[in-house]
Amino acid sequence: MHRQTLNPDSVFNTLQYGFSQAVISQGGRRIHLSGQVGVDEHERLVGSDLATQTHAALYNVRRILEAAGGSLQHVLMLRIYIAAQARDEQAHIVDALRSFFPDQPPATSWVVVTGLSEPEWLIEIEAEALLPDA
Numbered sequence: 001m002h003r004q005t006l007n008p009d010s011v012f013n014t015l016q017y018g019f020s021q022a023v024i025s026q027g028g029r030r031i032h033l034s035g036q037v038g039v040d041e042h043e044r045l046v047g048s049d050l051a052t053q054t055h056a057a058l059y060n061v062r063r064i065l066e067a068a069g070g071s072l073q074h075v076l077m078l079r080i081y082i083a084a085q086a087r088d089e090q091a092h093i094v095d096a097l098r099s100f101f102p103d104q105p106p107a108t109s110w111v112v113v114t115g116l117s118e119p120e121w122l123i124e125i126e127a128e129a130l131l132p133d134a
Helices: 050-067 084-089 091-100
Strands: 002-006 022-026 029-036 075-083 107-113 123-131
Touching (some): 029 050, 050 075, 050 123, 075 084
């Protein structure tokens, strides 16, 4: 399994926001995670603010990857959906991404949406990862 981030000087520097422009991958097992939100294993909301929900969603991503034999270092791509009412708080997402992905962060798309499945949810994060062969 091989994973390499790509951040060419010919495009703007996304590392300051906690993600890479692209990730090149070869080999391994690909895993696609459903959208993770700020709830615990009992489906209870962990907090009403974006920072807490973002950390919880990323913890859920990590737990699922660990259950599959991987880790956050195997993440290739994140798709982040942000509820419109939290659009002005996106710095919390940057902080969380920098914390969870300090080296070679994954490629990431951010999309502001009108709302998520539950009105109290502020963020939903989908992930794709390339795991080592079993």
